[in-house]
Amino acid sequence: MIEMDEAFFDRVYDQVRAVPSGTVCTYGTIARLAGYEGASREVGVAMSRVQSAWNLPCHRIVNAKGTLAPSYAFGGKDRQRHVLEDEGVTFIDDDTIDMDKHVWPLSERPRQMSLFD
DNA sequence: ACGTTGACTCCTA
C-alpha cells in the first residue's frame, strides 16, 4: 500500500532515520532523497514537528552551510553540537560542522565536486 | 481556495 497524504512527512522522516551516525545531512538532501527536491524549507518544518519519542536523529540534519539549527531546537546549539561530537562529527567552529568530512551521502555533496582537487 | 509562513538555499553587494 502506498502512503498518500502524509507521504511527505513520512518520507522525510524515513530519510532522516537513514542518516548514519557520525555523518550529517542537509535539508535539501533530505528533500531530494525523499523525492521532493527543492522542498528544503518544508523539511525544516517537518523537523520542527518531530517529537522526541519518534527517535529521529534530527540533530544530524543541518543547513547547507553546516551551521547548527537555531537555539530553540535541541534546547540549544551546545546540546546539538555535543551530540554530534559524541557521534564522531568534527567542527570547524563552535557552530559549524566540517561538512566535507561528514556530509552524507557523499554523492549528494553540494557543488563541491572538483575532480582534480 | 488563497495568502502566509518556515529548523532552507542561492546569489549579489
Place this chain on the structure above:
DNA sequence: CTAGGAGCCAACG
C-alpha cells in the same frame, strides 16, 4: 565576514 533579496515547495489558517 555580514546583510538583503528572490526562488523554491508543501503545510496551515
